[in-house]
Amino acid sequence: MTVNLNHTVVAAHDRHASARFLADILGLEVSPEHGPFVPVALPNGVTLDYLDSPGDIPPQHYAFLVSEDDFDAIFARVREAGIGYWADPHHSRPGEINHNDGGRGAYFDDPDGHRLEILTRPYGSGG
Structure with missing residues (x-):
């Protein structure tokens, strides 16, 4: 059986601003709106679909495995x-x-309080 994550919905107070924040920090593009969603596509085919959500937004955690060079560029941004x-x-x-x-790894928050993480080695991979 093959199972791959295709997309996940990310709650935001301003879907456009939050999608732009992630895309700018990771060096990606914001995709055209799809219905109520503003997607940010990752190179592995997974899409984070930002959706406007009123009220309190419980913070979620999103971790991005990146190369050493990408870590340097993202961390600099x-x-x-x-x-x-x-x-x-x-x-x-x-x-x-x-x-x-x-x-190497670092955590930072997006405008809605979601905990974003960049890391260069998967947890448990040794070293």
Whole structure:
């Protein structure tokens, strides 16, 4: 059996602004609207479909496995934008990155409080 994640819906107060934030930070493009969604397609074929949601939005976690070079570029954009970042998901190590499994990782929040993570090695891969 083959099972692949195709898309997921991301709640946002402003779907356009949130999709643009992710696309700009990751160096991607915002796709044309599809119904009520503003999609951001990832290179592996998965789409994050931003949807306007009124009221409180419970924060979710989205982790992006990237190459070392992409990490450098994304992390530079995070720092240039003045976005706070942490080495851990609990925000207890501000201004640091981690070196889990012999790679690098960092966490930062999007405009709706979703916890975004970039990492260069999958968890449990050793190193």
